[in-house]
Amino acid sequence: MLHGMLTLLLFQFIGECCVKLFMLKIPGPIIGMVLLLLFLLFRKSSFHALDVTVSWLLRYLPLFIIPAASGIITQIDTISKEAVAILSSLIIGTFLALAFSAKLIDILISRKEKTHES
Amino acid sequence: MNLDALIAYVTSTPLVWIIVTISAYKIGILVYEKSGKNALLQPIVIAYMIMLPILLLANIPYKQYFESVSIIHFLLGPATVALALPLYKNLKLIRSYFMPIVVTLFLGGTFTILSALGILWLFDASTTTMLSMTTKSVTAPITIITAQDIGAIPSLAMGFVVITGLLGALFGSFIFKILHIKHDAAKGFALGLISHAIGIARAVEISDKAAAFAALAMGLVGVVIAVLLPIVIGLL
Numbered sequence: 001m002l003h004g005m006l007t008l009l010l011f012q013f014i015g016e017c018c019v020k021l022f023m024l025k026i027p028g029p030i031i032g033m034v035l036l037l038l039f040l041l042f043r044k045s046s047f048h049a050l051d052v053t054v055s056w057l058l059r060y061l062p063l064f065i066i067p068a069a070s071g072i073i074t075q076i077d078t079i080s081k082e083a084v085a086i087l088s089s090l091i092i093g094t095f096l097a098l099a100f101s102a103k104l105i106d107i108l109i110s111r112k113e114k115t116h117e118s
Numbered sequence: 119m120n121l122d123a124l125i126a127y128v129t130s131t132p133l134v135w136i137i138v139t140i141s142a143y144k145i146g147i148l149v150y151e152k153s154g155k156n157a158l159l160q161p162i163v164i165a166y167m168i169m170l171p172i173l174l175l176a177n178i179p180y181k182q183y184f185e186s187v188s189i190i191h192f193l194l195g196p197a198t199v200a201l202a203l204p205l206y207k208n209l210k211l212i213r214s215y216f217m218p219i220v221v222t223l224f225l226g227g228t229f230t231i232l233s234a235l236g237i238l239w240l241f242d243a244s245t246t247t248m249l250s251m252t253t254k255s256v257t258a259p260i261t262i263i264t265a266q267d268i269g270a271i272p273s274l275a276m277g278f279v280v281i282t283g284l285l286g287a288l289f290g291s292f293i294f295k296i297l298h299i300k301h302d303a304a305k306g307f308a309l310g311l312i313s314h315a316i317g318i319a320r321a322v323e324i325s326d327k328a329a330a331f332a333a334l335a336m337g338l339v340g341v342v343i344a345v346l347l348p349i350v351i352g353l354l
Contacts, residue, residue, distance in 0.1 A: 025348035029198035036202035062162040071273030085241030093234035101226030102308035108218035
């Protein structure tokens with residue numbers, strides 16, 4: 001588990017260093033994630049300690065979000081002022097986006113399977 | 119007995135808020151499991167409903183609360199890096215439907231952002247609200263980390279993420295039925311693409327195949343939006 005945690009922290013650190021060095025606009029942990037993905041693709045397998053740490057971290061992921069998410073208590077003014085706009089955007093936008101994406105990929109998969117059969 | 123010393127300790131130690139926060143999440147897990155893992159009763163939703171009234175009643179400045187629980191927040195960094203592993207494991211699914219996945223990833227990802235922004239624009243919403251809406255289909259850790267960099271408000275963006283997740287899980291079955299969606303892979307991919315982790319929880323109820331494609335979609339759209347959004351916004 002220690003080896004797994006060390007791997008993740010190391011990749012996060014390298015990611016943050018890349019952001020500073022190359023003045024990137026992308027967040028450091030994201031670069032760390034992409035680098036770890038490339039590392040795994042290159043290595044062609046994961047290892048036990050990493051598997052254990054990752055499954056532990058991802059199991060409790062929603063917990064790690066609570067501190068930042070609770071900041072919503074400072075946004076009550078914005079939310080009440082723009083409630084109609086926000087709710088319309090969320091409800092209509094999500095409905096349309098889900099319908100669009102589902103239909104699009106369903107048609108593309110059907111078409112691909114048809115060309116395979118013929 | 120020294121009651122004053124006890125009160126001074128309790129009101130100043132970060133332990134109290136760490137215990138309250140973990141307890142709220144633990145109760146969330148218990149409720150979620152008791153409900154038979156209903157996708158709409160996510161632990162994070164229950165934890166929200168417990169934490170927000172407590173913070174408002176305790177009348178603690180948010181900054182002070184955040185500093186108390188910063189050790190919990192710290193784990194968000196390594197946890198984001200950790201998302202590489204499930205993405206790596208699901209990446210082989212791409213080969214089976216390469217073009218459908220890539221096309222839907224980019225068109226669907228763009229559509230979810232532009233449709234939400236378009237509606238906000240019609241209502242003349244503020245720029246901060248619009249920026250905070252851009253990450254609504256991205257998984258929570260990536261949202262929080264990205265929101266700061268693009269000038270959005272992380273907590274507001276997070277609220278939008280959770281609601282988008284719940285709405286997707288709520289609308290899913292209805293949309294798939296009226297649009298006659300045939301493939302489980304398509305249902306799963308759309309759920310993960312639009313409704314991130316909550317969409318995956320919903321896809322798990324459909325089939326294993328749907329769940330795997332949902333996880334793949336969440337990972338891909340998270341990376342693509344986190345990488346492209348700051349660049350696009352920087353150009354505007």
